Structure formats: C-alpha cells, structure tokens
C-alpha cells in the first residue's frame with residue numbers, strides 16, 4: 001500500500017520522466033554484492049546532471065524515504081525491501097578527469113577504475129582502492145579504505161546535493177575537513193547525494209604504482225573469498241582485527257540457512273544464490289554474541305542496513 005504522498009510524488013515524476021524509466025517494485029538484490037533483499041517501491045537511474053536537476057526539486061517537495069545506492073557493496077537490504085524511492089547515479093556521473101595532481105571523480109565512478117586511471121597517469125596515493133568494489137559516492141559516505149590508507153588521505157572536496165532543507169541551496173561544495181571523516185565514517189546523511197569528489201594525489205612513478213596495484217589484487221585473491229559478500233562485516237576494534245576475534249571464537253564456517261561465515265576470511269559472510277538477508281542478520285547476531293562471550297569485545301557492523309525495523313542488530 002503506497003501513501004497518497006507517494007502517489008502524488010509518482011504522478012509528478014511521471015510528468016518529468018518517461019514512464020519506462022521509473023521502475024516499480026524493482027528487485028534491489030540485483031544492485032547489491034550480497035545478492036539478497038526485496039524490492040524498492042520505485043527505482044530510477046540518474047544518468048546526467050540534467051536529469052538530476054529535474055529530479056531534485058521533486059524529491060525535496062515530497063520528501064519520500066530515499067536511498068542512494070552506489071554499487072551496493074556495503075549494503076544489506078531486508079527481504080521485505082525498501083519502502084521508498086531508490087536512485088543510482090550512472091552515465092556522466094561515472095566520469096573521471098585528471099589535471100596535474102587533481103582528480104575529479106563522479107559519484108558513480110568505480111573505485112578500481114579511479115585507482116587504475118590515476119596510477120596509469122603517474123599519480124600515486126589511490127592504489128589501495130583497486131580491490132574495493134564500490135563507487136566514489138559510497139566511498140565518501142563510508143570513508144572507505146584499506147592497505148594503510150583511506151579516502152580521507154586524498155579527498156579535498158565533495159559536491160553534494162542536499163535534499164534536507166527546503167529553501168537552502170540544493171548544491172553544496174563541502175571541504176573534506178567538514179565531513180567528519182574517520183574510520184569507516186562520515187557526516188554524509190541519507191538526504192545527501194555525493195555527486196563528485198575532488199582528490200589531491202602525489203606525483204609518483206607509473207611502474208611502481210602499477211606493481212602495487214598488481215600486488216594488492218594478488219593479495220586480495222589469496223586472502224579474501226569470492227562469491228556473494230559485502231567485504232568486511234564488522235569494523236576492526238582498536239588495535240585488533242575483527243576477523244582474528246571471530247576465527248578464535250571458532251566461527252569460521254558457522255551457517256544459518258543460506259549465509260555462512262567465510263572459511264577463508266572470518267570477517268566475511270557469504271550468501272548462496274537466492275539466499276536471504278535474514279540469514280545474514282542471524283549469522284551477524286550469533287557472531288556478536290559469541291565474540292562477546294569469548295573476548296568480551298562487542299563487534300560493530302560496518303555493513304549498512306536498509307529496510308529493517310532497526311538499523312542496529
């Protein structure tokens with residue numbers, strides 16, 4: 001059952017976009033690396049700034065629940081789905097422009113693409129991102145990182161569409177220092193859409209950077225599982241590793257229905273094709289419980305939960 005507000009919202013959208021562009025009941029599992037989760041009431045791919053400029057005032061006016069999805073590589077969407085409107089940036093938002101040591105990457109640019117392009121241009125400092133299957137927008141929100149670095153190390157500014165305050169400017173340029181970037185955390189809100197990030201990188205040596213990319217890809221293949229997962233499930237507690245704690249607690253291979261703690265890396269949960277988000281939640285709950293019993297440490301999920309009654313476990 002969709003509310004009157006939603007019906008009005010849809011009517012207005014249908015006046016602005018071709019009807020076939022607005023997908024109803026769209027299966028979100030197709031947009032996540034876990035491959036689980038129910039539908040969104042509406043889904044729209046935004047390919048250009050022109051489309052965005054049409055969409056944003058409508059979104060502000062109706063303030064329907066919104067989810068901006070990147071590559072869905074850090075999301076667990078409930079089996080019931082998301083009772084709101086989902087957008088994904090695409091097309092011109094995937095562009096990456098390099099000028100001297102400044103890189104402008106669209107919100108939908110894929111991190112491995114940015115890592116390879118910058119390395120190929122003789123810039124260093126973004127190699128860490130080659131194995132992170134997210135977008136720039138998702139990486140800003142999560143302050144993604146790895147191999148001793150993170151986005152905060154090179155981010156200087158982001159362009160954001162702010163849907164929260166009617167009357168205020170829709171577009172903001174936010175300096176990285178105002179984003180509260182810390183370990184897998186930023187101040188980006190559900191009502192912010194990251195449209196572009198500006199990075200400052202160092203002049204490096206193309207060959208050295210490409211060797212590093214190669215080494216990172218090799219390391220990931222050797223140490224991380226493939227299949228349907230969303231990378232590290234829990235953040236690392238200060239001075240320790242979540243994977244180590246889970247492994248010592250004897251949980252490698254622990255399974256609920258379609259979801260298991262990976263036997264290769266204990267901080268990954270793998271899901272079978274056609275699996276259930278609820279199984280992943282149950283595995284997470286059990287892991288937290290058992291790690292608390294064994295180590296007296298409470299693990300904190302890195303995964304973003306969508307469409308569940310509570311955002312926490």
Ligand SMILES: Cc1cc2nc3c(=O)[nH]c(=O)nc-3n(C[C@H](O)[C@H](O)[C@H](O)COP(=O)(O)OP(=O)(O)OC[C@H]3O[C@@H](n4cnc5c(N)ncnc54)[C@H](O)[C@@H]3O)c2cc1C
Nearest residue numbers: 070071072073074134135137138139141144145146194231
């Ligand atoms: C195999 C694997 C390995 C991984 N390794 C790492 C790793 O080494 N380090 C690491 O940090 N992470 C890792 N991850 C997790 C994930 O890739 C990162 O968190 C990534 O930054 C998420 O980007 P995304 O585009 O997929 O975001 P999504 O998962 O789609 O979304 C994550 C959050 O960002 C928000 N969001 C997405 N796009 C935008 C936007 N344009 N504007 C505003 N908000 C937005 C979403 O609403 C959501 O809140 C891994 C995941 C996998 C599957």
